[in-house]
Amino acid sequence: MAHDVSLQSTGTATLDAPRTGTWDGGNEPFKASYGKLMMWFFLLSDAFTFAAFLTTYGLIRHKHAVFTGEAKDFVFNTAYWPIPDHVFNAFPGLHGVNLPLAFVALMTMILIFSSVTMVLAVEAGHRMDKADVQKWLLWTILFGATFISSQAWEWSHFIHGTEAGTTMADGTVFHGANLAANQYGPVLFADLFFFITGFHGTHVFSGVCLLIWCFIATTNGTFHKRGHYEMIEKIGLYWHFVDLVWVFVFTFFYLV
């Protein structure tokens, strides 16, 4: 670090020592480090955004009429809100088979499992076990990427729709969905699907990018030299939050 030497009057190169003053980051409110505390507050603000989406969904859904007949007699119609297990009943590779919510169940399992591998990476970080951190981060990246791919398939299927389609109010048959019309129900149903699952998918994508960066930094030994793996913990908080949001999206979009 030759350039440091030239800048300092003492002539010795020093690392940026941890600051310990009360107003210098040395004070830890709630006994949590600055980074973790800020991650918690960021997640809280992110929760506001997702809550706004889900609240909007709840309001709009209750504004629309419900299908009053037996669930087995349900057909798509723009006059009432669709029953989710009649919309999301396809599975990749099993064309034409009615498997209500099976694929979304698999996606939920994948995401919960990625949360488990993430917490295992954090645990390995506490033990300063570099190899274990790498292993579990790779698993988490794999599951996260699988989830995004599954969502891409789900979107593609939703956009292309069924062969039968639905006869719209003007007499034409419409297949699939876009932001202006869809075969499943009211226009806003597809709009909310795209916005809510899309916003969540974007979060998963950011998470995977952050995890890949974490993996590279771990492999380079950055965290080991630093003496702690707190960065993994902070990214882990974000990753669990994304899983948490999915738990709510799953309930309000697919189950209720």
Added chain:
Amino acid sequence: MATAPAETLAPGEIAKPNTAWIWKTFFVLVGITAVEFVFVFLMKAGTLRNSIFIVLTIFKAFFIVAEFMHLKHETKGLIWTILVPFSLLIWLLVALITEGAYVGEALQNMFS
């Protein structure tokens, strides 16, 4: 579930993995999700079923936040800082769903 973290937090030599609490939480989450699917297919849609789903979702959220995100083991101040704004959001959700039902009804009866 609450046993492990205290010792795993201590830095030092490479210790043995302490993961029993992680897997326990995982099986709780999988179990709750399975129960949700039982209700989807075996129970008629309605307010009661929706309430069951919401209660189960809050259970799942509790396990993710308390164990995986470690909030249960943080200080009381931090716990409340996160929980209070969150509970206000749930109030907003309930209030606007009620409002939505009213708007739908009002629009339907607009001309009668």
